[in-house]
Amino acid sequence: MKHWRMWLALAVVVIVISALVIWTQNHSAKPWILILVWAFVIIILQLMFIYLIVVKNHK
Structure with missing residues (x-):
């Protein structure tokens, strides 16, 4: 498995x-920072799934 x-x-x-997330909560940051963080997470996960689909289709 690669x-x-x-x-x-x-x-x-x-x-x-x-x-x-822990750092922003400890420093009582504004909520929009957490929103940006979670948006980044969602984008990364979507890219991961797309990559998996592409790899499986090419095999």
Whole structure:
């Protein structure tokens, strides 16, 4: 399985986003920062799924 790189990248993204959320909450940041963070997460997940679909279709 060569998907370990994708899962590693996904894990890193999740960890970074979690750290950002915790950091913004600790610094009582404005809600729009969290909205931007979650929008970024959704975009990344969509890109991951598109990548998976493309890879499966090319096999």
